[in-house]
Amino acid sequence: MTPAARLSAAIEILDRVLAGAPAEQVLTNWARASRFAGSGDRHAVRDLVYDALRCRRSFAALGGAETGRGLILGGLRSAGVEPETLFTGEGHAPAPLSSADIGQAPTGFAALDIPDWLASQMQQDMGDAFEAVAEALRHRAPVFLRANLARGSRDSAREALAEAGIEAEPHPLSPTALLVTAGARRVSASEPYTGGLVELQDAASQAVVDALPLADGMRVLDYCAGGGGKSLAMAARARVKLFAHDSDPRRMRDLPARAKRAGVKVEVLPGAPSGLFDLVLADAPCSGSGSWRRAPEGKWALTPERLQDLRNIQSEILDKASALVQPRGWFAYATCSLLNAENRDQIDAFLARTDKWSLQRELRLTPIDGADGFYLALLQRIT
Numbered sequence: 001m002t003p004a005a006r007l008s009a010a011i012e013i014l015d016r017v018l019a020g021a022p023a024e025q026v027l028t029n030w031a032r033a034s035r036f037a038g039s040g041d042r043h044a045v046r047d048l049v050y051d052a053l054r055c056r057r058s059f060a061a062l063g064g065a066e067t068g069r070g071l072i073l074g075g076l077r078s079a080g081v082e083p084e085t086l087f088t089g090e091g092h093a094p095a096p097l098s099s100a101d102i103g104q105a106p107t108g109f110a111a112l113d114i115p116d117w118l119a120s121q122m123q124q125d126m127g128d129a130f131e132a133v134a135e136a137l138r139h140r141a142p143v144f145l146r147a148n149l150a151r152g153s154r155d156s157a158r159e160a161l162a163e164a165g166i167e168a169e170p171h172p173l174s175p176t177a178l179l180v181t182a183g184a185r186r187v188s189a190s191e192p193y194t195g196g197l198v199e200l201q202d203a204a205s206q207a208v209v210d211a212l213p214l215a216d217g218m219r220v221l222d223y224c225a226g227g228g229g230k231s232l233a234m235a236a237r238a239r240v241k242l243f244a245h246d247s248d249p250r251r252m253r254d255l256p257a258r259a260k261r262a263g264v265k266v267e268v269l270p271g272a273p274s275g276l277f278d279l280v281l282a283d284a285p286c287s288g289s290g291s292w293r294r295a296p297e298g299k300w301a302l303t304p305e306r307l308q309d310l311r312n313i314q315s316e317i318l319d320k321a322s323a324l325v326q327p328r329g330w331f332a333y334a335t336c337s338l339l340n341a342e343n344r345d346q347i348d349a350f351l352a353r354t355d356k357w358s359l360q361r362e363l364r365l366t367p368i369d370g371a372d373g374f375y376l377a378l379l380q381r382i383t
């Protein structure tokens, strides 16, 4: 595909996403229907689509419309490229520019690509860091790997990756984190990955697991296990008896195979957990605001009503999951949110409705620290 034809494909895909279809699904359907597109084309179109979704407000202003065409035009202008050179109408190129394609420089929160209703809340929560965090969310996320200590050291993982043509360097957020600096697209087919020596996992998720007081022999419950990223990381840190639960068990369907590949044991619970645990982690559903670089559609889909729904679910999870911790045991509440409303405010409300807990530690990470934004509150049961 020519560079201009890739733009046309991205415009078509973005129009469907703006009409409400999930980007991942539209990209997959497009790739299946476009046999002429090679892997370089697919990656380039995907990058165009995700870059536009991260910067949807500012690109729409620069491109003159919140349409696929407007976003792609705005993206070119933002990168200092003259769109006329590509929007020629020749072959598979987008149609030439008209008076409808005139844009303007974005101002205020549009320039930061944050919805107005959320911006003041984020400003209040983050103070001086707000603009830098918003700016970070406008760019692609780095690719991180976790060296699986159940299979080898971070150094041995790094060497094996280099042999597979993947360059990675240690990252300060976690002793297991490797930042991929070259060859990221080779990871999933590489021997260190298929053999379980490394897992794809954001460095902030790894830092959250590092902060947990895990010790050999503990009974540990991952209450919101999902795909099991944190279950696997916990099981690799210590010889714990690890149980995975999720209200939607289908989300855990790949976990047994992933655990086998990683050389760790995780018991996937088919229903509600019973008994008491030494440590319960609740990695709760949230706005995902800390990971909007990876999943930018969430930034535009969040509404005050949806945030309130999430807060209600989080309160319920706090009550239910904490009830499964034995006396003197640990309860860890985590979100990949940057918003106090989902983080400290939830913990304050929880502590106000029970007297069994003492807050021992908090961890707050934002994309300025280099990885996703994450929040962790570590509480100990005192009675």
Ligand SMILES: C[S@@+](CC[C@H](N)C(=O)[O-])C[C@H]1O[C@@H](n2cnc3c(N)ncnc32)[C@H](O)[C@@H]1O
Residues within 6 Å of the ligand: 205, 223, 224, 225, 226, 227, 228, 229, 230, 231, 245, 246, 247, 248, 251, 283, 284, 285, 286, 313, 317
């Ligand atoms: C942030 S994701 C978990 C990600 C996972 N821990 C990881 O590291 O890969 C939140 C998960 O919570 C689950 N969930 C939502 N409501 C729940 C509830 N009331 N009880 C338990 N799990 C719930 C969702 O199905 C989702 O898989």
